[in-house]
Amino acid sequence: EPEVTQTPSHQVTQMGQEVILRCVPISNHLYFYWYRQILGQKVEFLVSFYNNEISEKSEIFDDQFSVERPDGSNFTLKIRSTKLEDSAMYFCASRAGGFYEQYFGPGTRLTVT
Amino acid sequence: AQKVTQAQTEISVVEKEDVTLDCVYETRDTTYYLFWYKQPPSGELVFLIRRNSFDEQNEISGRYSWNFQKSTSSFNFTITASQVVDSAVYFCALSGLRWETSYDKVIFGPGTSLSVIP
Numbered sequence: 001e002p003e004v005t006q007t008p009s010h011q012v013t014q015m016g017q018e019v020i021l022r023c024v025p026i027s028n029h030l031y032f033y034w035y036r037q038i039l040g041q042k043v044e045f046l047v048s049f050y051n052n053e054i055s056e057k058s059e060i061f062d063d064q065f066s067v068e069r070p071d072g073s074n075f076t077l078k079i080r081s082t083k084l085e086d087s088a089m090y091f092c093a094s095r096a097g098g099f100y101e102q103y104f105g106p107g108t109r110l111t112v113t
Numbered sequence: 114a115q116k117v118t119q120a121q122t123e124i125s126v127v128e129k130e131d132v133t134l135d136c137v138y139e140t141r142d143t144t145y146y147l148f149w150y151k152q153p154p155s156g157e158l159v160f161l162i163r164r165n166s167f168d169e170q171n172e173i174s175g176r177y178s179w180n181f182q183k184s185t186s187s188f189n190f191t192i193t194a195s196q197v198v199d200s201a202v203y204f205c206a207l208s209g210l211r212w213e214t215s216y217d218k219v220i221f222g223p224g225t226s227l228s229v230i231p
Contacts, residue, residue, distance in 0.1 A: 045218040
């Protein structure tokens with residue numbers, strides 16, 4: 001069964017550094033998402049992306065964040081200058097067009113020291 | 114606004130007991146999806162079930178069952194004869210059900226941490 005993949009599974013970075021989290025959505029999917037889960041808290045929506053542009057973003061998704069689909073397969077989340085509070089699990093999701101639900105990847109655990 | 118409430122923060126049961134996890138949601142949409150996810154200590158989100166808002170039939174899958182009641186905006190999850198492997202955080206979630214728009218973010222509840230004691 002097709003699945004969403006994410007790399008790396010765990011990334012450790014120093015405060016102020018840039019990080020790029022990578023996701024490979026399911027191949028025929030059209031809509032892409034990033035979610036964040038701070039340890040012990042609920043999963044929160046960050047951004048949705050369709051037709052090469054952001055469709056919706058939450059208040060969490062400030063100027064430090066950006067998303068890109070650099071080729072036909074990858075979907076990336078960049079954090080320009082990481083802060084301690086960016087430490088979290090980041091989930092990528094994708095869905096096909098029409099009445100279909102989102103499929104979630106296994107997550108990338110980001111630790112900012 | 115859309116919102117999901119899981120009033121039970123933590124539940125502990127002894128193995129083989131039945132346990133029900135409560136979920137109440139709010140939405141102005143007339144059509145929507147409801148979900149349950151399991152998050153084991155390893156951190157991934159394990160999809161358990163999806164329900165369309167126009168399908169109120171209850172569902173049973175092995176030891177798991179779900180009770181969807183639109184009248185009370187509830188989508189409760191019962192585990193029968195609980196096992197230690199059921200120990201995890203369980204999230205109830207809601208999303209829109211639209212054809213093309215991407216305004217369909219998944220709204221998660223705060224989660225219920227279930228501990229099954231041997």
